[in-house]
Amino acid sequence: MSEAKKVPVGVSARHVHLTQEHIEILFGPGAKLTEFKPLSQPGQFAANETVAVHGPKGSFAKVRILGPARRATQVEVSRTDAFALGLNPPVRESGNIEGTPGVRIVGPAGEVTIEKGVIVAARHIHFHTSDAAKFGIADKQLLKVRVGGERGVVFENVIARVSDQFALDMHIDTDEGNAAGASTGDEGEIIG
């Protein structure tokens, strides 16, 4: 019998990644994101700063920004959030924003309307190269992961992302976490 392939689960709430240009429009010239708390991936952090996100149908106040600044602004929402905003974003890997809807982002010093960048994040697992080797998993591989319990679910098409910059962590959104009755800190098992 092979060893169980256990991974910690992180449930991501809606959040925003911003370019430095947009940070300065939203928070003022020279503004920088400040760290509220570190995330599971090395160098990534939840910022103290938040913005409002306004869609054609609804809006969310105080959406957390994740740092550091990125090359493209991106808004990650659950499908539940997307309906509330009045948007129909596709399920995408982070960074793959061609053809996705835009949205209006409002900060204390200004606002930005992006033409694209709203996605429902595709569920994925970050593997450090050494974890991937141990588990026998390749970058981009699609996995099945069971998250057990009263609302036990097997998630299919979980994308493996392998890098020596990553720490082992499975990322699902709030719809997925809630459908599985799972919270950050729970455990998943790769079953296929």
Added chain:
Amino acid sequence: MSEAKKVPVGVSARHVHLTQEHIEILFGPGAKLTEFKPLSQPGQFAANETVAVHGPKGSFAKVRILGPARRATQVEVSRTDAFALGLNPPVRESGNIEGTPGVRIVGPAGEVTIEKGVIVAARHIHFHTSDAAKFGIADKQLLKVRVGGERGVVFENVIARVSDQFALDMHIDTDEGNAAGASTGDEGEIIG
């Protein structure tokens, strides 16, 4: 090879069931629910009437009432909805409301604060007795159901409910539907 056990999927948005007493408090003496559209289960309907539901943290306007009137008032929300309301209801079968949180319900003619009745509905499949016989499934059996696609998911612990008053339909909530990228009219397959 046995025949595939396919079931239609219905995604239930947040909704309310009311007693006749509460209908009259909320909508006025002698008020009755009026049918907006029939549901999949014989005799059940979405009403034209809606109410507001107010929790300690947030509220929802225009929550659909499902008829006919019931023996106990019950509010069914997704876990996402529950967080927005500021409640922590358990996952329960419909009708099993002992020990669940209450909530304030507001209609055009009055309001009611229920002491219990807020649940996250446990996913389930209604089987007509003849479907259950054909599929070899017993009442209360816990099933595994795969809902495929880009966000394919296997739901475990899906409760079988068998009656000659039921029509074949799987009921999941919006978190579950969104986690699976599924909408009403999609198909699930019982795989275990």
